[in-house]
Amino acid sequence: MKRIVLSTIFCGLMLGIVGSASADPKSSQLLRGLGDRVFLVNVEVVADPYGIIGVGVMFPNCYVFNADGSWDDPGFPVPGTWMQHSVGANTSYSASADAGDGFVITQEGEVSPAQGGGVLQIIANSEIALFGLGFLSTGFEVEGCPL
Secondary structure, eight states: OHHHHHHHHHHHHHHHHHHHHHOOTTSOOTTTOOTTEEEEEEEEEEEOTTOSSOTTOEEEEEEEEOTTSEEEOTTSSSOEEEEEOOOSSSEEEEEEEEOSTTOEEEEEEEEEESTTSSOEEEEEEEEEGGGTEEEEEEEEEESSOOO
16 A cells, blocks of 8 residues: 555656646746736836835726737837746746837736736836836736726
């Protein structure tokens, strides 16, 4: 009986290792690829040295990670690109968009499961260096951007 239990555990571990090694991180797998995922976020202004928006101001937004590597932030005037840095329970990424004349947004974020419930949540820090603006975004995956 003990051998059967140990064999079952060993086989399960091996299947998990082989399955995760062969997974394509660019495809839209749960906790693997960000391609074709959309997140609804609540954005808080955390840095605004010139008083353009106001620290503490909050507003809704969406982040769209297209499978072709393009990234859409409807609050920014042009689309950009994104790159995934890791796969697994905590998937990190960076994104940026350049509207010209130094008007660039950069974002570093992480996507993780919401308490194991299957819904993905996101937390991201964004910056528009030209104006010294900093943003903290928190949210969750949705089917499409409702904004």
